[in-house]
Amino acid sequence: xxxxxxxxxxxxxxxxxxxxxxxxxxxxxxxxxxxxxxxxxxxxxxxxxxxxxxxxxxxxxxxxxxxxxxxxxxxxxxxxxxxxxxxxxxxxxxxxxxxxxxxxxxxxxxxxxxxxxxxxxxxxxxxxxxxxxxxxxxxxxxxxxxxxxxxxxxxxxxxxxxxxxxxxxxxxxxxxxxxxxxxxxxxxxxxxxxxxxxxxxxxxxxxxxxxxxxxxxxxxxxxxxxxxxxxxxxxxxxxxxxxxxxxxxxxxxxxxxxxxxxxxxxxxxxxxxxxxxxxxxxxx
Amino acid sequence: xxxxxxxxxxxxxxxxxxxxxxxxxxxxxxxxxxxxxxxxxxxxxxxxxxxxxxxxxxxxxxxxxxxxxxxxxxxxxxxxxxxxxxxxxxxxxxxxxxxxxx
Numbered sequence: 031x032x033x034x035x036x037x038x039x040x041x042x043x044x045x046x047x048x049x050x051x052x053x054x055x056x057x058x059x060x061x062x063x064x065x066x067x068x069x070x071x072x073x074x075x076x077x078x079x080x081x082x083x084x085x086x087x088x089x090x091x092x093x094x095x096x097x098x099x100x101x102x103x104x105x106x107x108x109x110x111x112x113x114x115x116x117x118x119x120x121x122x123x124x125x126x127x128x129x130x131x132x133x134x135x136x137x138x139x140x141x142x143x144x145x146x147x148x149x150x151x152x153x154x155x156x157x158x159x160x161x162x163x164x165x166x167x168x169x170x171x172x173x174x175x176x177x178x179x180x181x182x183x184x185x186x187x188x189x190x191x192x193x194x195x196x197x198x199x200x201x202x203x204x205x206x207x208x209x210x211x212x213x214x215x216x217x218x219x220x221x222x223x224x225x226x227x228x229x230x231x232x233x234x235x236x237x238x239x240x241x242x243x244x245x246x247x248x249x250x251x252x253x254x255x256x257x258x259x260x261x262x263x264x265x266x267x268x269x270x271x272x273x274x275x276x277x278x279x280x281x282x283x284x285x286x287x288x289x290x291x292x293x294x295x296x297x298x299x300x301x302x303x304x305x306x307x308x309x310x311x312x313x314x
Numbered sequence: 315x316x317x318x319x320x321x322x323x324x325x326x327x328x329x330x331x332x333x334x335x336x337x338x339x340x341x342x343x344x345x346x347x348x349x350x351x352x353x354x355x356x357x358x359x360x361x362x363x364x365x366x367x368x369x370x371x372x373x374x375x376x377x378x379x380x381x382x383x384x385x386x387x388x389x390x391x392x393x394x395x396x397x398x399x400x401x402x403x404x405x406x407x408x409x410x411x412x413x414x415x416x
Contacts, residue, residue: 154381158388163399169378172371177380210380223399230402231409238406251414 135179136186143194144187150202156212162220170217177214181207317342 066073077085094100102109129140138145162170184203191199235241242248318340321331329335333342350360395401 154383155388156380157382160389160391161382163391168371171369172373172376173378173380175370175373176376176378180380213380227400227402227405230400231405234402234406240410241406249415251410253410253414 136182138183138187144190144196144199145183145203147199147202150184150187150199150206153206153209156209157216159216159219162213162216163223165220167221170221174214174217177210177217180210184210315341315343315348 068074077083091103094103134140137143138149157173165173184207188200188203190196232243235243240251240253242250242252320326321329321336321340331340331342333344347364347366349365350358352358391399393399393401393404395404397404
């Protein structure tokens with residue numbers, strides 16, 4: 031029985047009272063026979079003999095549940111104190127989020143958690159090393175972090191797709207990730223290459239008569255032939271920029287011939303025509 | 315710090331010890347790298363030059379993406395030197411023409 035003996039009404043006592051009253055009313059002196067039920071006083075005492083087995087409920091907190099909000103089995107001293115009622119979930123105020131938080135960049139946008147495979151498939155190819163060689167340190171540095179963020183976004187999408195069993199999308203995301211990794215690999219290659227070339231060039235510069243690496247305040251580069259033609263060179267460069275590189279080979283040959291008179295012909299003509307050609311290829 | 319080689323050698327290869335095995339004398343790292351040095355009193359001093367920091371530049375107004383259009387074909391650079399992009403003489407000459415004067 032759930033209710034303990036302490037607060038269970040003593041039905042035996044009540045019945046006894048009733049029996050007593052009936053006895054008073056009855057005319058005949060005969061005793062009214064009532065059947066003994068389990069809560070009759072006599073039967074309630076059946077387990078009170080010496081040697082009776084222990085019949086009590088040893089679990090004092092039987093049926094109490096905080097989750098189901100049953101309350102306590104007995105009244106406590108604090109039972110009458112007013113307790114705050116929990117606010118239902120739908121009445122809670124909305125969670126305030128910072129719209130500019132950096133963590134938002136792990137997702138494609140504020141609503142989606144993983145990009146749709148159709149969107150993930152819309153990408154080009156990774157940068158080639160030759161294209162990256164043209165870029166400055168700052169550009170390569172920022173491009174690296176753009177690639178990092180893209181990979182983080184793809185990884186978050188993959189995680190969410192697996193966690194929530196959202197379905198297909200892994201193959202497209204993997205292909206996109208591969209292209210990003212190609213770009214990142216290229217960036218690393220270019221920077222390593224530049225470092226090695228710089229070290230080798232430094233070694234070469236120690237033996238160069240035109241270059242002064244002593245740090246004595248004199249200019250580092252003191253060319254053997256002074257560049258009177260520098261102004262001419264600048265003019266031709268401006269002309270080229272204005273005309274927009276319409277003539278290809280002819281212009282570069284002109285430029286190289288101008289440069290030939292100023293600095294070491296053998297070395298720079300090749301690199302300048304290279305640069306000119308490179309600029310043309312860029313489509314500028 | 316290197317993992318204790320003795321217990322990773324020939325006869326112990328089948329055991330595949332983890333960081334939790336063996337009472338003492340066996341060290342196996344987790345691949346995070348050395349961040350400092352141990353003191354002889356049992357402490358550890360962090361060497362901040364060894365600790366990795368990430369320098370993230372501002373991406374404000376940066377238009378480049380990790381991808382290049384597939385319509386743009388990959389081109390290979392033409393270099394006069396046999397060493398190509400690794401040629402120090404070409405690098406030096408380019409430096410002289412572009413960056414020689416401050």
